Amino acid sequence: MTSDLDAAERLSSAPTEDGDTGGEVGIGVVGWLRWMWRQLTSMRTALILLFLLSLAAIPGSLVPQISASPTKVAAFVANHHTLAPIYQKLGLFHVYSSFWFSAIYLLLFISLAGCIVPRTWQFVGVLRAQPPAAPKHLVRLPVYASWRSRGSGSDSNAGAGAERTLDAAEALLRKRRFRVARDGDAITSEKGYLREVGNLLFHISLFGMLIAFAVGKLFGGMGTVLLIEGKGFSNNVSQYDDFMPSTFYTADSLDPFGFKLDRFEATYQTTGDQLGTARTFQANVSYWTGSDASTAKKATIRVNDPLTVDGSNVYLTAHGYAPVFKVTDAKGNVVFDGPTPCLPQDGNITSVCAIKVNDGYVDNNGTATQIGISGIFTPTAATDASVKKLGPHSIFPDLADPKIYLTAYHGDLGNNSGAPQSIYQLDTKHMAQYKFADGTPLTLPLAPNQGFKLPSGGTVTFTGIQQWANFTVAHNPGTGWALTSSMLAVLGLIGSLFVQRRRIWVRAVTSPDGTTTVELAGLARSESARIAEELAELALELQDTAPADVEADAEPIEESAVQEPSADDDKVAAGPTTTTTTKE
Amino acid sequence: MRILAEAAIDTRFANISNVLIYSAMAVFLFAFLAYAAEWTFGGRSRVARQSAALAGRGSLAETVAEAEAEATKAGQAPTVAVTVTRAGGGTTTLTRTVAAKAGKVDVVTRGDAAPPVDGVGASGGDEGADRLGRIAVSLTTLAALLDLCAVITRGISAHRPPWGNLYEFTCAMTVVAALLFVGLLTAGKDVRWMGLPVTLGAVLGLGIAVAVFYTDSEQLVPALHSYWLWIHVSGAMVCGGALYAGAVAAVLFYAKDVYEQRKGQELIKGGWWSDVFDRLPAAATLDKWSYRINAFVFPLWTFTIIAGAIWAEAAWGHYWEWDPTETWAFITWVAYACYLHARATAGWKGRKAAVLAFVAFACYLFNAYGVSIFINGKHSYAGV
Numbered sequence: 001m002t003s004d005l006d007a008a009e010r011l012s013s014a015p016t017e018d019g020d021t022g023g024e025v026g027i028g029v030v031g032w033l034r035w036m037w038r039q040l041t042s043m044r045t046a047l048i049l050l051f052l053l054s055l056a057a058i059p060g061s062l063v064p065q066i067s068a069s070p071t072k073v074a075a076f077v078a079n080h081h082t083l084a085p086i087y088q089k090l091g092l093f094h095v096y097s098s099f100w101f102s103a104i105y106l107l108l109f110i111s112l113a114g115c116i117v118p119r120t121w122q123f124v125g126v127l128r129a130q131p132p133a134a135p136k137h138l139v140r141l142p143v144y145a146s147w148r149s150r151g152s153g154s155d156s157n158a159g160a161g162a163e164r165t166l167d168a169a170e171a172l173l174r175k176r177r178f179r180v181a182r183d184g185d186a187i188t189s190e191k192g193y194l195r196e197v198g199n200l201l202f203h204i205s206l207f208g209m210l211i212a213f214a215v216g217k218l219f220g221g222m223g224t225v226l227l228i229e230g231k232g233f234s235n236n237v238s239q240y241d242d243f244m245p246s247t248f249y250t251a252d253s254l255d256p257f258g259f260k261l262d263r264f265e266a267t268y269q270t271t272g273d274q275l276g277t278a279r280t281f282q283a284n285v286s287y288w289t290g291s292d293a294s295t296a297k298k299a300t301i302r303v304n305d306p307l308t309v310d311g312s313n314v315y316l317t318a319h320g321y322a323p324v325f326k327v328t329d330a331k332g333n334v335v336f337d338g339p340t341p342c343l344p345q346d347g348n349i350t351s352v353c354a355i356k357v358n359d360g361y362v363d364n365n366g367t368a369t370q371i372g373i374s375g376i377f378t379p380t381a382a383t384d385a386s387v388k389k390l391g392p393h394s395i396f397p398d399l400a401d402p403k404i405y406l407t408a409y410h411g412d413l414g415n416n417s418g419a420p421q422s423i424y425q426l427d428t429k430h431m432a433q434y435k436f437a438d439g440t441p442l443t444l445p446l447a448p449n450q451g452f453k454l455p456s457g458g459t460v461t462f463t464g465i466q467q468w469a470n471f472t473v474a475h476n477p478g479t480g481w482a483l484t485s486s487m488l489a490v491l492g493l494i495g496s497l498f499v500q501r502r503r504i505w506v507r508a509v510t511s512p513d514g515t516t517t518v519e520l521a522g523l524a525r526s527e528s529a530r531i532a533e534e535l536a537e538l539a540l541e542l543q544d545t546a547p548a549d550v551e552a553d554a555e556p557i558e559e560s561a562v563q564e565p566s567a568d569d570d571k572v573a574a575g576p577t578t579t580t581t582t583k584e
Numbered sequence: 585m586r587i588l589a590e591a592a593i594d595t596r597f598a599n600i601s602n603v604l605i606y607s608a609m610a611v612f613l614f615a616f617l618a619y620a621a622e623w624t625f626g627g628r629s630r631v632a633r634q635s636a637a638l639a640g641r642g643s644l645a646e647t648v649a650e651a652e653a654e655a656t657k658a659g660q661a662p663t664v665a666v667t668v669t670r671a672g673g674g675t676t677t678l679t680r681t682v683a684a685k686a687g688k689v690d691v692v693t694r695g696d697a698a699p700p701v702d703g704v705g706a707s708g709g710d711e712g713a714d715r716l717g718r719i720a721v722s723l724t725t726l727a728a729l730l731d732l733c734a735v736i737t738r739g740i741s742a743h744r745p746p747w748g749n750l751y752e753f754t755c756a757m758t759v760v761a762a763l764l765f766v767g768l769l770t771a772g773k774d775v776r777w778m779g780l781p782v783t784l785g786a787v788l789g790l791g792i793a794v795a796v797f798y799t800d801s802e803q804l805v806p807a808l809h810s811y812w813l814w815i816h817v818s819g820a821m822v823c824g825g826a827l828y829a830g831a832v833a834a835v836l837f838y839a840k841d842v843y844e845q846r847k848g849q850e851l852i853k854g855g856w857w858s859d860v861f862d863r864l865p866a867a868a869t870l871d872k873w874s875y876r877i878n879a880f881v882f883p884l885w886t887f888t889i890i891a892g893a894i895w896a897e898a899a900w901g902h903y904w905e906w907d908p909t910e911t912w913a914f915i916t917w918v919a920y921a922c923y924l925h926a927r928a929t930a931g932w933k934g935r936k937a938a939v940l941a942f943v944a945f946a947c948y949l950f951n952a953y954g955v956s957i958f959i960n961g962k963h964s965y966a967g968v
């Protein structure tokens with residue numbers, strides 16, 4: 001019966017389930033370890049871990065993540081006093097680096113390794129060995145044909161039938177690119193090894209992806225910088241607004257280069273129901289490598305089109321307006337003159353601004369103080385009536401009718417308190433708001449080139465508008481590896497899912513009376529219905545050598561061995577090994 | 585105001601596209617009604633159905649005989665004919681008869697390799713119902729073509745790929761689902777049972793697209809200015825259309841499997857539902873379809889995610905940042921990997937795997953719609 005067992009060997013080397021391996025498990029540590037390892041590397045565990053992985057990924061899409069948006073996390077923490085600490089403990093603000101998420105995918109990859117290594121090993125064995133020997137009772141296989149031939153075919157001489165039939169079958173199978181071997185009175189052949197190759201390639205590529213991802217996380221990093229038109233940047237930590245290093249990517253690892261934002265351009269939809277939707281953004285820059293800005297080259301950075309310098313990419317990630325203000329003090333000295341970037345709040349770029357005059361201002365009494373102006377900038381101001389109802393807001397993102405609605409404070413800007421400050425907001429805790437003569441707070445709208453007198457002396461003038469752009473400078477090692485291994489994974493999947501592995505056996509026996517009995521049998525995974533067609537074609541082609549010319553089924557071969565395979569047992573799908581059933 | 589350098593929208597084509605979408609929706613609806621009528625009227629004539637089944641078998645036998653006769657007569661190239669014999673208790677044997685010059689060879693297939701016993705189909709063999717069914721198929725084809733033209737004219741009107749927002753994405757996805765169905769029919773696959781759910785999905789999809797997601801044909805937001813829009817979004821769309829069919833097959837498999845089991849335990853007393861279930865393909869066939877479609881889509885979905893990652897790398901500076909859309913694409917991917925694994929794991933194939941296929945599709949839908957609507961990520965799919 002061994003040959004039958006061989007034939008029935010599964011065409012996939014997937015690990016079989018192991019409910020009853022108890023016999024091998026000795027008592028003691030080794031036994032337990034072996035048992036655990038076997039559990040971990042079983043298909044069922046892989047399935048459960050995969051399922052857990054997808055479940056575990058969900059919270060990260062619902063709870064704000066530090067990596068994506070620290071401000072949202074801060075807002076969440078501020079608003080949820082009971083939930084936030086619990087979330088914090090569970091690592092829900094950094095799900096994808098939390099211990100439980102890591103535990104799941106690490107276990108999964110250990111399981112994968114435990115699965116892949118023996119499978120690869122086994123597969124190499126399969127490749128080095130001959131295709132499995134022909135089962136004794138071919139008739140038991142799921143696809144089967146037999147006929148008898150007297151050998152009256154075209155050019156035969158009776159009697160030599162078996163050998164010639166086998167030779168012909170061998171040639172035909174080789175033409176169909178089966179791996180073929182002679183096995184006594186039979187031919188054994190197999191095809192579709194690429195399925196297993198593909199499957200192994202796919203799973204191994206997953207490791208490639210994991211490693212590439214880890215390399216990116218460990219050796220990559222990024223920083224962001226906001227540049228107003230005309231301003232330059234050189235790549236070192238002090239120039240970043242925000243720098244996100246990683247374990248092996250630190251201030252010392254930065255590539256030496258720099259760039260300058262010459263001009264930012266945007267276009268917007270001017271008609272229809274998508275009025276104001278942005279159509280193009282582009283930053284015209286000059287960049288240089290090393291520290292010599294005189295060697296600058298021109299380039300354009302667009303949203304999907306970063307600039308690559310050395311090992312870093314420069315991305316355009318945001319933009320906005322920077323109104324230019326000129327502030328003089330009571331003595332007429334210019335104490336502030338320059339652009340201040342404002343933070344966009346909506347699609348029409350209604351923006352909040354904070355102009356901070358840190359030093360130099362001296363009021364009517366000769367006292368030095370700090371000045372803070374907070375404003376709402378609108379590139380295209382809404383009508384006065386609408387502003388009265390809804391507050392200042394922009395109705396179009398381009399500069400059609402720019403206005404800034406502002407109010408001014410004097411006192412202590414709080415810069416020295418040590419707490420980090422937003423550049424878009426004033427901390428007015430230690431400041432007093434300027435008032436009009438009648439005691440109402442000083443608030444007013446300004447158009448470009450308009451200004452007002454500060455009650456404590458001096459002037460504030462809105463002299464013009466510039467644009468700013470925000471850039472991300474990123475260093476992403478391992479990207480090429482990630483791409484390569486993911487492409488290999490797709491390739492592997494295609495092999496694994498679309499190639500059918502199958503076996504065909506041919507047996508020919510010439511009996512003393514000179515008739516040759518030819519038997520064909522095929523075995524494939526149940527998803528493949530093609531094996532029957534293949535066998536039929538083979539039978540057809542064999543007719544030239546061994547024509548079916550003896551009245552069939554005088555007495556069927558081994559009919560007694562035929563039994564009903566039950567439909568829900570996978571082992572049977574791969575070949576009837578369960579031969580215990582008795583014949584009715 | 586600055587002069588805006590933008591290609592004009594051709595409103596003529598945009599209007600044609602809108603009219604075509606409404607027409608496609610109407611024709612899909614008629615097709616749906618015709619399929620429904622086929623199921624209804626086909627059920628009425630039990631007798632007709634049984635006799636048709638018998639007739640069908642007869643004609644197969646005839647084919648074999650003919651093929652044999654022809655081959656022997658002419659002594660030419662032998663042919664292959666196929667017969668399916670059904671024994672009681674739901675077992676089948678498929679026989680391919682090789683009619684050779686001087687005899688014949690039967691290639692017998694049985695056990696799991698043999699085809700399962702499928703129901704006779706929606707019409708139940710009733711001629712009138714069958715005619716309705718064929719009308720439904722013609723209507724589906726017409727609707728699919730109208731839908732396709734609508735998508736193409738939309739693209740022409742804006743000079744760009746016609747899937748720049750959820751409205752366009754949904755319309756294009758219905759085209760994919762409908763064309764896939766029509767394509768399978770054209771290829772001679774016996775999938776008319778899929779007509780009812782496919783047209784229902786198309787009507788619902790287009791309806792929701794028009795009612796909820798509609799936006800005028802416009803240029804793209806800068807984030808979408810990339811040739812990856814062609815690759816990544818069309819990949820996602822094709823996957824969506826096909827996965828819908830895969831999920832439908834999985835759900836029907838589940839239902840039919842329960843039905844077959846209960847029937848096996850003689851718990852089914854007949855009646856209208858039983859009549860419908862009897863006409864559906866066998867559970868094993870539905871399972872095969874579900875697997876085939878989902879397995880076909882899986883590599884494509886993998887590729888779509890990779891394309892998205894490449895795009896993200898170009899747009900945002902990192903190829904994977906666990907943005908909500910990325911996260912849900914990953915969840916969907918893992919869910920389908922679960923499904924494929926389940927199919928290969930003892931104790932999980934069958935109904936449990938079907939549930940996984942359905943859950944995976946729900947993840948896909950949530951990713952395409954839920955995330956765009958409820959969760960704000962970096963993905964800016966304009967017009968919601």
Ligand code: HEM
Binds near residue numbers: 042
């Ligand atoms: C890292 C996560 C994993 C993913 C994303 C994954 C994905 C897949 C996919 C998509 C298939 C379908 C290909 C096919 O049906 O031939 C597959 C098959 C398979 N996987 Fe995995 N897998 C993972 C981990 C594992 C682990 C841990 C094991 C081992 C326990 C494993 C063992 C297998 C086997 C044996 C098959 C082939 C089943 C068959 O013969 O049909 N996989 N895997």
